[in-house]
Amino acid sequence: MKVTELSREELLALESELQAKYDAYKAKGHKLDMSRGKPSSLQLDINNEMLAMPLDSYILENGLDVRNYGGVDGTVEMRRLFSELVDIPMAQIIVGGNSSLNMMYDMMMRLFMFGTLGHKPWKDAGKIKFLCPSPGYDRHFAITQAMGVEMITIPMTPTGPDMDMIEKLVAEDETIKGMWSIPLYSNPQGIIYSDETVRRLASMKTAAPDFRIFWDNAYGVHHLFSENSIPDILKLSAEAGNPDRVLYYFSTSKITLPGGGVAMMAGGEATIAEAKKHIGIQTIGPDKVNQIRHAKYFKNAEGIRVRMKALAEQMVPKYELVLNLLESELADTGLLTWTKPEGGYFITVDTLPGCAKATVALAKEAGVVLTGAGATYPYGIDPRDTNIRLAPSYPPIDELQAAMELFCLCVKLVGVRKLLEA
Amino acid sequence: MKVTELSREELLALESELQAKYDAYKAKGHKLDMSRGKPSSLQLDINNEMLAMPLDSYILENGLDVRNYGGVDGTVEMRRLFSELVDIPMAQIIVGGNSSLNMMYDMMMRLFMFGTLGHKPWKDAGKIKFLCPSPGYDRHFAITQAMGVEMITIPMTPTGPDMDMIEKLVAEDETIKGMWSIPLYSNPQGIIYSDETVRRLASMKTAAPDFRIFWDNAYGVHHLFSENSIPDILKLSAEAGNPDRVLYYFSTSKITLPGGGVAMMAGGEATIAEAKKHIGIQTIGPDKVNQIRHAKYFKNAEGIRVRMKALAEQMVPKYELVLNLLESELADTGLLTWTKPEGGYFITVDTLPGCAKATVALAKEAGVVLTGAGATYPYGIDPRDTNIRLAPSYPPIDELQAAMELFCLCVKLVGVRKLLEA
Numbered sequence: 001m002k003v004t005e006l007s008r009e010e011l012l013a014l015e016s017e018l019q020a021k022y023d024a025y026k027a028k029g030h031k032l033d034m035s036r037g038k039p040s041s042l043q044l045d046i047n048n049e050m051l052a053m054p055l056d057s058y059i060l061e062n063g064l065d066v067r068n069y070g071g072v073d074g075t076v077e078m079r080r081l082f083s084e085l086v087d088i089p090m091a092q093i094i095v096g097g098n099s100s101l102n103m104m105y106d107m108m109m110r111l112f113m114f115g116t117l118g119h120k121p122w123k124d125a126g127k128i129k130f131l132c133p134s135p136g137y138d139r140h141f142a143i144t145q146a147m148g149v150e151m152i153t154i155p156m157t158p159t160g161p162d163m164d165m166i167e168k169l170v171a172e173d174e175t176i177k178g179m180w181s182i183p184l185y186s187n188p189q190g191i192i193y194s195d196e197t198v199r200r201l202a203s204m205k206t207a208a209p210d211f212r213i214f215w216d217n218a219y220g221v222h223h224l225f226s227e228n229s230i231p232d233i234l235k236l237s238a239e240a241g242n243p244d245r246v247l248y249y250f251s252t253s254k255i256t257l258p259g260g261g262v263a264m265m266a267g268g269e270a271t272i273a274e275a276k277k278h279i280g281i282q283t284i285g286p287d288k289v290n291q292i293r294h295a296k297y298f299k300n301a302e303g304i305r306v307r308m309k310a311l312a313e314q315m316v317p318k319y320e321l322v323l324n325l326l327e328s329e330l331a332d333t334g335l336l337t338w339t340k341p342e343g344g345y346f347i348t349v350d351t352l353p354g355c356a357k358a359t360v361a362l363a364k365e366a367g368v369v370l371t372g373a374g375a376t377y378p379y380g381i382d383p384r385d386t387n388i389r390l391a392p393s394y395p396p397i398d399e400l401q402a403a404m405e406l407f408c409l410c411v412k413l414v415g416v417r418k419l420l421e422a
Numbered sequence: 423m424k425v426t427e428l429s430r431e432e433l434l435a436l437e438s439e440l441q442a443k444y445d446a447y448k449a450k451g452h453k454l455d456m457s458r459g460k461p462s463s464l465q466l467d468i469n470n471e472m473l474a475m476p477l478d479s480y481i482l483e484n485g486l487d488v489r490n491y492g493g494v495d496g497t498v499e500m501r502r503l504f505s506e507l508v509d510i511p512m513a514q515i516i517v518g519g520n521s522s523l524n525m526m527y528d529m530m531m532r533l534f535m536f537g538t539l540g541h542k543p544w545k546d547a548g549k550i551k552f553l554c555p556s557p558g559y560d561r562h563f564a565i566t567q568a569m570g571v572e573m574i575t576i577p578m579t580p581t582g583p584d585m586d587m588i589e590k591l592v593a594e595d596e597t598i599k600g601m602w603s604i605p606l607y608s609n610p611q612g613i614i615y616s617d618e619t620v621r622r623l624a625s626m627k628t629a630a631p632d633f634r635i636f637w638d639n640a641y642g643v644h645h646l647f648s649e650n651s652i653p654d655i656l657k658l659s660a661e662a663g664n665p666d667r668v669l670y671y672f673s674t675s676k677i678t679l680p681g682g683g684v685a686m687m688a689g690g691e692a693t694i695a696e697a698k699k700h701i702g703i704q705t706i707g708p709d710k711v712n713q714i715r716h717a718k719y720f721k722n723a724e725g726i727r728v729r730m731k732a733l734a735e736q737m738v739p740k741y742e743l744v745l746n747l748l749e750s751e752l753a754d755t756g757l758l759t760w761t762k763p764e765g766g767y768f769i770t771v772d773t774l775p776g777c778a779k780a781t782v783a784l785a786k787e788a789g790v791v792l793t794g795a796g797a798t799y800p801y802g803i804d805p806r807d808t809n810i811r812l813a814p815s816y817p818p819i820d821e822l823q824a825a826m827e828l829f830c831l832c833v834k835l836v837g838v839r840k841l842l843e844a
Contacts, residue, residue, distance in 0.1 A: 102705035260711030283524035289682030
């Protein structure tokens with residue numbers, strides 16, 4: 001039923017029908033949360049074996065005792081595991097604590113305070129700007145906002161951020177110092193940057209000599225319906241004469257445990273050497289016990305790939321539930337659009353213009369918490385108010401079903417009201 | 423034998439005797455390290471039980487799953503354990519990762535980038551200065567140096583840093599923004615700040631309204647020969663109208679594991695609220711699995727106190743070995759002075775003026791690595807070149823004996839050479 005083509009009378013009838021359903025749902029007193037991209041308890045349980053595993057020896061192959069001080073760039077064993085998994089030379093990898101976001105934040109703080117590789121500290125560079133492909137990850141935008149960076153929204157396309165716009169901006173404006181990106185299964189749309197997008201990012205001319213791309217490969221091995229990969233941007237940027245342009249991040253947050261995983265960064269050799277100097281002053285070394293626990297448990301990259309297959313088996317039915325419900329409830333209504341992602345953690349939808357906030361608010365009123373509308377845009381402002389991020393990972397499947405039924409109801413009710421306003 | 427009163431002939435005879443002993447020692451090809459305050463392998467082994475302990479449940483009393491995202495100020499359980507141990511209200515405690523130094527560094531970065539409680543960010547405050555009681559902890563000084571802070575050396579006295587000098591300086595100079603301190607069993611001298619010192623620090627007038635004391639209570643429960651305590655500076659400073667003056671740090675690095683322990687910070691309520699806001703942007707939360715492992719293993723503060731007694735039983739014989747050797751070899755020579763610390767991790771000695779660097783270098787040449795001379799002063803420069811930090815914790819007792827024998831030999835040889843120069 002093409003709701004957008006209904007007459008006023010038909011819309012009024014539909015509204016009162018939907019309102020009745022909504023009231024009935026609300027009366028059930030649900031309390032459901034699909035707001036954040038959190039692993040479910042079942043997914044976390046898979047790790048209990050690792051956490052309980054005896055470690056036998058605490059001495060690394062280089063003789064370091066993981067229990068003691070030292071190891072500014074992490075353990076050799078964990079660097080090797082990551083190196084094999086993400087195909088970056090060990091010498092270009094620093095393994096840290098449990099949060100790659102923390103490593104990004106710290107890098108940003110260092111860029112402001114100290115600058116990088118002889119360039120002026122960003123704190124002394126006047127107003128600076130960052131490119132923010134959007135919809136994107138709210139926690140990236142929160143970092144740049146906290147540091148007073150002006151954020152420029154870059155529209156996303158099916159092949160990644162709008163490269164024509166990016167190339168033009170960075171070539172002209174030397175106050176544009178960097179950009180955020182989630183190149184594989186982007187948060188929230190699940191977009192896969194095309195080979196051409198990656199190559200253009202690696203090789204484009206930038207007015208700022210210290211332009212940096214935060215390459216958050218958070219979902220680098222998080223395949224669901226098909227396995228996809230992106231070109232090696234560190235290699236491409238080095239070949240293009242920009243060896244230190246890319247700051248690469250990855251973690252096991254959604255492989256093992258967000259609350260006890262292992263994160264890494266990678267970059268050009270000079271960048272890594274510089275970062276190690278700073279980190280050597282910042283800390284006595286990361287938690288190496290947890291690193292060796294991960295390294296011993298997974299043994300090699302294949303161990304992690306096997307794990308990702310097991311996690312996908314839990315996740316795919318949730319995605320299918322969401323996609324099937326969207327399809328059956330909303331496909332022909334004209335009220336909602338979405339695409340099916342091949343991996344990652346989210347499904348993104350777009351309502352009619354001006355309906356996202358109201359939809360999220362209506363769902364909340366009936367006990368279903370969604371990601372805040374606007375959260376996927378810089379400053380929390382979605383200019384068209386259409387984008388909603390659905391995070392199917394956390395709720396058990398029956399709760400997800402209940403939450404999604406309400407979501408579809410809210411999309412319709414808000415959509416109908418919007419059409420009646422017109 | 424009062425070496426300082428020997429005749430030239432006697433000194434020459436002694437020198438060749440010492441040189442022969444030194445050459446013989448060197449020929450043995452020792453490789454000994456007493457440079458850093460690292461726990462020994464035996465001390466670390468006590469924790470293997472904790473690391474292998476099954477955790478049974480991962481759900482906190484507040485319902486949070488430690489394995490998942492969240493908990494910007496750490497787990498309730500670990501905050502309570504620390505609260506009981508260091509006697510600070512839970513609401514004023516943030517529990518982080520494994521490194522309190524990391525928490526200090528991050529706080530310093532925030533003070534520069536954002537300022538605190540409405541005061542101007544330090545990056546915009548022109549040249550700023552820090553008071554550095556010395557000898558002190560080289561890694562504190564490394565942080566202020568990296569951030570371009572001018573460091574002012576404050577002499578230590580048996581009751582803590584020279585308070586007359588500090589009060590005068592902070593009252594007059596608004597560019598003095600803070601100071602470092604290790605109030606109980608100071609690194610490296612083991613000095614215990616007196617009640618009066620703590621009260622004066624809490625209540626003194628400072629020209630800078632955002633003057634901050636980094637109160638690194640690293641050895642807060644690390645008693646050896648007697649149990650000592652210091653007044654509650656957070657309470658005293660609040661009573662004196664300076665509730666946010668003190669930034670308090672503590673960790674289990676030397677209780678459990680430097681490479682897998684748990685660190686905390688505490689401060690005034692406004693400071694903690696502000697820090698939580700920043701940390702909420704910086705990270706997805708600390709490693710909570712390790713926190714709950716610690717909390718379940720120790721159960722309460724008494725559990726940690728029992729642990730500290732066990733650690734002291736390992737450490738005291740090492741201290742006695744060092745102190746006895748210093749006494750028997752050097753007590754009456756006039757070449758070295760030292761005091762016996764009641765707790766902490768170090769024994770500090772002072773050579774004749776101009777002899778510390780040469781002594782450390784000579785020891786190194788014969789295979790014994792000591793903390794670099796000068797490391798205990800800002801910029802690595804000990805103005806009188808007398809101070810050497812001895813770290814008896816790491817080597818097994820037989821290696822410690824061998825290292826200390828050489829050390830005594832080097833003190834004598836360098837001392838005799840210095841006297842011959844005169």
